[in-house]
Amino acid sequence: MAFIAATICGLIIFTICSLSNALSLNYYEKTCSNVDDIVTKVVKEAMSEDKTVPAALLRLHFHDCFIRGCDGSVLLESKGGNSAEKDGPPNLSLHAFYVIENAKKAVEAVCPGIVSCADILALAARDAVVLSGGPTWYVPKGRKDGRTSRAIETKELPSPTFNISQLEQSFSLRGLSLEDLVALTGAHTLGFSHCSSFQNRIHNFNSTHDVDPTMRPSFAARLKSICPINNKAKNAGTFMDPSSTTFDNTHYKLMLQGNTLFSSDQALLTIPNTRKLVYKFATSKKAFHTAFANSMIKLSTLNGGQEIRKDCSLVN
Structure with missing residues (x-):
């Protein structure tokens, strides 16, 4: 060992x-x-x-x-x-x-x-x-x-609505760097998102735009059809990317195309340091996988527990 x-x-x-x-x-x-x-x-x-x-x-x-x-x-x-x-x-x-x-x-x-x-x-x-x-x-x-x-x-x-300053502060408080932030965001290549997590980008975005202008118009239109403004469907939403069951670097490619769901994803393109990493991971799955593994080790070493539970849902 x-x-x-x-x-x-x-x-x-x-x-x-x-x-x-x-x-x-x-x-x-x-x-x-x-x-x-x-x-x-x-x-x-x-x-x-x-x-x-x-x-x-x-x-x-x-x-x-x-x-x-x-x-x-x-x-x-x-x-x-x-x-x-x-x-x-x-x-x-x-x-x-x-x-x-x-x-x-x-x-x-x-x-x-x-x-x-x-x-x-x-x-x-x-x-x-x-x-x-x-x-x-x-x-x-x-x-x-x-x-x-x-x-x-x-x-x-x-939050999926965070801007880059809020993201950087949240991660740095836990000893995580900007590279960790960008690498761990790649986890969004898996899974599904409910409308509530990206509703802010497709309805009443600000006083000037109804839709976030950094979004590709055709993508935004599709999301608006899935998540209308008065949507009451509890489980309405969409997959994070077309290969949502495969852990690949598609998510970064979608970021560069204006085809991602969250404000927090788009925020990674707003400063040079994180934008450079998005480009790096979009063009090299190997670079992304290496960085992700490193950042997961770093994230997972944070610990402050006291016991070995007999039942994971209850304290001893």
Whole structure:
């Protein structure tokens, strides 16, 4: 394992050599050595039944890590007078919690009381990307599960309406760079968006324009037909890109064409540093995959938990 670590340190920008001592690649080597395989099997089974699972798992992990670090707090149920993160407005569309619960049960059957829900979620997010044609990476392990989950804290999540200054501030508060911002935005290549996340760009954009002028007119017209101004269809929306089940660099190409959904995506073209990275990733899937893997390792090392939960939805 030491050789593997040394090799990785020579290959990636943000290396595991600089990670917190609390996390390591061989954390479960003596206590649950096949945890990766167990989680992968569960994710594969779930994907065979539901093609939306990869996007859902990746989003779960991101939303978990951005609030209190990667501590599994997004998995907790509301209890008593406390409204948990999963019931916060930005998280109401999260799903595939059952995949993590199934993986936890499978792991517990072999290694009871050893592996945290936060680690299982980090592994499942990696598997979701790999099984969708994206890059792989070694997931450092040893996270603990948190005991606190508050819906009100979900307001700290970056919004699809954010401009570049708001995005930069949100990411920098978590030790993430502009390159991490652009690379992680590439996750939008997977999945589906509801109208509410991009409604601001296609209706009453500002006092001068009804539609965001940076949008390609034909694209905006299609979105307006899907999401009329008085739309009441709860699940109305559209896929993030035409290859929404494949982890590729299509999303960056769409950005350059004015064919992306979110203001936060378009914002990456508003300053030279991020615009240059969008061009780089649009022209090289390899460069995107490498950067994404590096940034996921960096994001997933944020942790502040205290226990190993027996049930991912409840504190011990």
